[in-house]
Amino acid sequence: MGTTQLETVPEPKYWHLKTVLSEALDSEFAVGEILPNERDLAARFGVARATLRQALEQLELEGRLQRRRGVGTTVAPPRMGVAVGSAQGTWPGAVGDAWQPADCAPAVPPADVARMLETAADEQVHMVRRTRVSNGQPVAAELLFVPTSSVAELTGMDAPSGAARARVVLRELARLGLEGQDRAVELGSARADDARALDRLPGAPVLVVTTRFFAGGRTAAVSVATYRADTCRLTFGDSGGVEIHHDSDRRAS
Amino acid sequence: MGTTQLETVPEPKYWHLKTVLSEALDSEFAVGEILPNERDLAARFGVARATLRQALEQLELEGRLQRRRGVGTTVAPPRMGVAVGSAQGTWPGAVGDAWQPADCAPAVPPADVARMLETAADEQVHMVRRTRVSNGQPVAAELLFVPTSSVAELTGMDAPSGAARARVVLRELARLGLEGQDRAVELGSARADDARALDRLPGAPVLVVTTRFFAGGRTAAVSVATYRADTCRLTFGDSGGVEIHHDSDRRAS
Numbered sequence: 001m002g003t004t005q006l007e008t009v010p011e012p013k014y015w016h017l018k019t020v021l022s023e024a025l026d027s028e029f030a031v032g033e034i035l036p037n038e039r040d041l042a043a044r045f046g047v048a049r050a051t052l053r054q055a056l057e058q059l060e061l062e063g064r065l066q067r068r069r070g071v072g073t074t075v076a077p078p079r080m081g082v083a084v085g086s087a088q089g090t091w092p093g094a095v096g097d098a099w100q101p102a103d104c105a106p107a108v109p110p111a112d113v114a115r116m117l118e119t120a121a122d123e124q125v126h127m128v129r130r131t132r133v134s135n136g137q138p139v140a141a142e143l144l145f146v147p148t149s150s151v152a153e154l155t156g157m158d159a160p161s162g163a164a165r166a167r168v169v170l171r172e173l174a175r176l177g178l179e180g181q182d183r184a185v186e187l188g189s190a191r192a193d194d195a196r197a198l199d200r201l202p203g204a205p206v207l208v209v210t211t212r213f214f215a216g217g218r219t220a221a222v223s224v225a226t227y228r229a230d231t232c233r234l235t236f237g238d239s240g241g242v243e244i245h246h247d248s249d250r251r252a253s
Numbered sequence: 254m255g256t257t258q259l260e261t262v263p264e265p266k267y268w269h270l271k272t273v274l275s276e277a278l279d280s281e282f283a284v285g286e287i288l289p290n291e292r293d294l295a296a297r298f299g300v301a302r303a304t305l306r307q308a309l310e311q312l313e314l315e316g317r318l319q320r321r322r323g324v325g326t327t328v329a330p331p332r333m334g335v336a337v338g339s340a341q342g343t344w345p346g347a348v349g350d351a352w353q354p355a356d357c358a359p360a361v362p363p364a365d366v367a368r369m370l371e372t373a374a375d376e377q378v379h380m381v382r383r384t385r386v387s388n389g390q391p392v393a394a395e396l397l398f399v400p401t402s403s404v405a406e407l408t409g410m411d412a413p414s415g416a417a418r419a420r421v422v423l424r425e426l427a428r429l430g431l432e433g434q435d436r437a438v439e440l441g442s443a444r445a446d447d448a449r450a451l452d453r454l455p456g457a458p459v460l461v462v463t464t465r466f467f468a469g470g471r472t473a474a475v476s477v478a479t480y481r482a483d484t485c486r487l488t489f490g491d492s493g494g495v496e497i498h499h500d501s502d503r504r505a506s
Contacts, residue, residue, distance in 0.1 A: 012454070012455060013454060015445065017457045018456070019324070049439065054456075058442045058456050061440060061441065061442045061456075061462070062440075062441055062442055063439070063440070079439060081437065100442065172379075175476065182488065182489065183488070183489040184486045184487060184488045184489070185332065185438050185460065185486065185487045185489070186314070186316070186332060186460075186482070186485070186486035187314060187315075187458060187460065187482040187483075188314065188315055189311050189314045189318075190313055192268065200264065202265060202268045203265070203267070203268055203271070203307075203311050203314075203439060203457070205314060207439075207440065207460075217313035226389065229439070229440040232300060232439070233437045233438065234437060234438045234439065235435065235436070235437045236438070236489060237435040238435070
């Protein structure tokens with residue numbers, strides 16, 4: 001399975017078709033336009049339905065097409081630039097934060113999050129759920145895991161749940177001195193609850209951004225944010241969060 | 254097509270199967286182990302082949318499974334943490350850079366890159382090709398586009414092509430004062446040449462990292478780096494490039 005073997009594999013047929021289709025999208029179709037149905041398209045390009053479907057999947061991965069239930073396949077607008085944090089780093093919920101708190105409940109975090117937080121395997125933490133909307137569209141859903149030890153002053157007295165509870169947890173968290181954060185981005189597939197929040201079906205490709213917040217010499221909170229991979233490009237800028245758009249790219253700062 | 258309608262859509266069958274399969278992977282299979290063939294798996298879980306295939310695709314998206322030609326489907330090791338740049342920012346080719354220059358040739362950049370560089374539509378630039386290897390595996394391929402105006406001192410005299418030429422271009426570029434950079438991450442599918450470098454088939458899902466380097470008040474170079482989405486998680490750290498691994502996560506700095 002070396003590189004040599006792959007070099008002798010001819011380009012798959014759907015790959016060539018993808019290139020041809022991509023050029024047709026540029027020259028013949030406008031953003032939002034609905035493509036002809038698969039049978040007509042396959043006939044036009046003289047390929048099998050299966051080949052066409054593979055090429056359409058590629059174009060969907062690349063953000064050129066959107067498939068929507070009950071509508072069909074449409075030409076996608078350019079992806080939105082969505083700013084992910086700043087170099088300096090602030091707590092979730094700081095001024096200018098693009099996220100809206102939706103809910104807060106006690107929950108046992110997934111095993112890998114528990115390891116980062118150094119909580120016991122069955123230990124409950126505060127799980128804050130937030131959503132992010134850009135240009136009127138849901139673009140991301142977040143689970144923020146905050147161990148009870150990070151917000152020790154918190155009482156269960158007022159705002160026991162819901163968005164109000166989420167705001168109280170964020171406010172308490174912000175009392176800690178933030179020492180730093182790091183971030184990882186990887187490909188994932190939308191869990192059922194995230195898919196609902198993002199108006200997608202479960203399993204849709206998403207970009208998963210995991211952020212660890214450090215305070216008091218340990219991981220004080222972990223955020224797992226799920227961005228729609230079809231409509232978003234995540235931007236990381238020196239300028240500390242200016243949104244950069246793909247097609248009107250000029251230096252912002 | 255609001256959220257409400259999606260809420261009434263029942264969870265697809267492959268989604269439930271994916272969860273069941275994922276638990277079976279945890280409890281019954283070791284990393285690198287080859288899964289039984291699709292027919293046997295479909296029979297064991299009492300599902301149609303098509304449903305099984307969808308569930309396997311999900312697990313591949315999530316990095317749990319790898320499908321390799323001529324081998325079959327194997328249980329994937331945890332994704333590698335691959336550090337993407339530092340907060341401070343350095344020129345490509347600086348000391349400690351993880352990339353190896355492979356080639357350099359004149360080329361007309363893609364339209365979106367030309368827009369960022371503010372070069373004319375048919376203007377040739379230096380196109381440096383580099384590769385990145387981690388733990389003995391190819392993890393990323395990069396095209397670095399450098400306008401001739403950014404390396405004006407460069408002559409065509411020595412090292413007209415190849416890795417030596419690439420190093421000369423990088424050395425000249427590093428003479429400019431780097432004023433800043435920004436970065437975007439998005440989902441893409443591997444182009445044929447990248448796929449070869451990454452030992453994948455064309456169209457495999459990749460994470461595309463586009464970096465703009467600013468010098469002299471303009472974009473002096475643009476890097477388009479393609480990371481394997483199946484094996485990599487991209488890390489962005491305060492610590493300026495310490496690699497963080499998914500399963501042995503402790504604070505590094």
